Amino acid sequence: MKSSRNLCVVAAIVMVLAGLVSGILVARAVHAAAGDALLSGTVKSASGEKLGGVTVSAKMEGRTITTTVFTDEQGNYYFPAMDAGKYQVWAQADTFETARGEADLGVARHQDFVMKPMKDFERQLTGDQVLASLPEDTPEDSRLKRVFRNNCTSCHQPNYILQNRFDADGWIAIMNAMRDFTVTGNYNGDDAPVQPTIEYFKKDLAAYLAKVSGPGPTAMKFKLRSRPSGDAARVVFTEYDVPLDPSFGYETQYPTNNGSDWSLGTPSALNGNHGVHDAQADFNGNIWYSNNVSSRLISVGRIDAKTGEVRYIKIPDLHGNPALGHGIVRDAQGILWFNINMNGAGQNALGRLDPNTEKVDIFTTPKGMTPVTQVATSLDVDGKGKIWVTSGTGALRFDPATREFTEFKSKSYFTADGDGRTYGIAGDSLGNGWWAEMGIDIVGHGDIETGKSLEVKLPPMPGQREKFSSEQLKVLDMSGSSFDTGVPWSEGPRRMGADKTGDFVWVCDWWGGNLAKIDIRTQKTTLVPLPRPDAQQPYQAAVDSRHNVWTNLMNADEVLKFDPKTSQWTEYQLPTLGAETRYFSILEHNGAMQVILPYSRTRKVARMTFRTKEEIQALKDQAQKQEQARAQLQ
């Protein structure tokens, strides 16, 4: 795959699938009437200290929707109005036992919690906290921590990996099992190539992991993050349970550990938990998600925002099986665009779905053009309404009006750093495309005016090569980087977002722990480090209409907001441990903003909405009035 600057415009082949799409109802939730019952309370420690930033969740019996709020600095929490009924309510904070209660909501209910300290709290911790706690005081530890971070945590949350304890031989057995079997448990075969960096560092890495998560006391020095406060404590999460794929006959309808109870530890992604990958809200508030794992039923899922009911859309591939996707975006008209693998040569395609009619159109690239990628496909809509989607060798731009694809091939593909397969993509305000070549630290750029492919090379992370011996450097140089593994000095541009009304593209540097801010006119690039760049790894970025930059941290179960005007970060912590978001999207509609978060490890989709101080004060006043009224009646 040599460099090239091809611009090729040809008519797309269109296959209309209207009538072929079948919807199957699988999860029926109790229909909710508009509620006005208020739940509030106070959370204190056993010593009487009021605790701010405590996560308080409520779920009505028989329902699939969990609502979560956070306590304010006085330890008080206020749920939005909910339906009357019996609720399980629980409060959680790191280093405390989960406090549980039940509330039968009539009009208003006050539910207080007392949090007791938790002795063995490691299992509660998110991946960023585990990563931050790993020892790095000696050169050897510092080296191995980096090897662990850049080779293990692209696919697995650190808290998932390290919640289990093994001696060094046990960790070697784990690594050998990962060498010999795929993530779904299929045997790779004796002759499958092995991951070189892990093979080289295996013994040392096993000893390091046994030191931090082995039979003896851990060498971790726990560094915990702050609980949410301010704006981050005023948000409301509405989490929708997505059933396990019913076509595979799991014993339970939903995951047995879905991350809602942190004391159970980080859920395993096996046994059907994976599959919910990218998600978008439509203009009616309903949520659509892509399915990226083998299924007999599901190409796309739809969640009814009011009832939580989940419906499946099957888009038959060329063999009649559900075609699978990965990315899904929404254009300005509310139309959803997604990639879909029709399982034939050149049949990795672009799909269009009208959420109102559920009509699906499939567009395949013409012969001679590189098809849409099959793995880790991303899409975006540029400021001019054109659809950008990743191809194996660069990017494709699709014009919904003319139904034509335009191909942009990456200028560089193989370099000494690794291979340049495309990962994330973004279309900017001017209609240019940008795409990430994660393995070679390059951001490709399709210049729409000239039709040429350009590129931005990110600088290597300073201070990393120096940690390694000459032989180790030789191994790392020869191994290079790819999607899953990065050399210690790699930035690892993963997914990205563009300011649709501004001048910048923001690229998530997965291993670098920063956002690369690229000026779309000059390509001038500035690296903006995350608040804790050694522990936090950004996955996807999006920019809202106020030019705030948002990014999700897959391993931290967090969403961050960055205000470029003030350089201030806000950290929004998700209520689910092991959510493992690999994408998020924003909907700004009818004057309100919401963030949609698909959970790839725990089979849920969350909606994050925002409340002002005044709105919470109004809730507080309303709750007090309702309680007083009830007291008078009694």
Place this chain on the structure above:
Amino acid sequence: MQRDMIEKVKLYHRGLIGRRELMKSIIGVTGGYAAAHLFLESSGLAAAPMLDQGTQAANVDSETVHFPSSSYDIQAYLAKPKSGEKHPGIILIHENRGLTDHICDVARRFAAEGFVALAPDLLSRAGGTSKMSTPEAATSAINQMAPRASVDDLKAGYGFLQKHPEVDSGKISSVGFSWGGWRSFMLATAVPTLYRAVVFYGGTPTEGLQNIHAPVMANYAQFDFRITGNAITTQNLMKDLGKKFTFYVYPKAEYDFFNETGSRYDAEAAKLAWSRTLEFLRSSG
């Protein structure tokens, strides 16, 4: 247009142009590699007759041979010098596309260099490469096969060469490419009397290295990171076990760089790897 292509095939038969040039010409007319192959197959100008005539020009003999492996009949392409004396032997192991014309070409090149080269068709258990409808079908069939079954077939091929009257039974080596590269390395773990093993961009076995007696040489491509990144680990493992292992990395080359019929062919790297391979196979000690 077809006449032009037939002329090119005739030139190839006479040894006046190489296979790469032949394919380039046909691809130029047909518009693609797959179409070129289709033309050769449908026109009656397919591999076997060309190869027989081609061998005459190279002063080597070639034939299709058979040998048993377990209950299977394994077909193989055998190329040897015309001299009739004893020569060192080579088990030549193909990529995951089956026994292709390219591998037969390589067998003849080894024969021209004084080796008796046996290239087993490791799709024999599935009916043979010639029974596959497309190259993709061959790869698909090969991916279904148990890796160790192919090693058993190679061991049987080693036994065939040992008994061959024109082979020096003490100097039988293996050379494998990509999918066959791992099998060349594996054969060294399975046959203690193997003379040399050469690996072209293939993986290292995860067990059995302690059983190796033959010196092993590997030719790796720089842009084949997943394979090449293991070179130093392999070197260290072999050193710790007291085994001989040498490797070369070819800058900016991709895997399959030796295959002159493929899109990743790198003439300079292929030439250097060929000379290093011959030198290694002829070395002693």
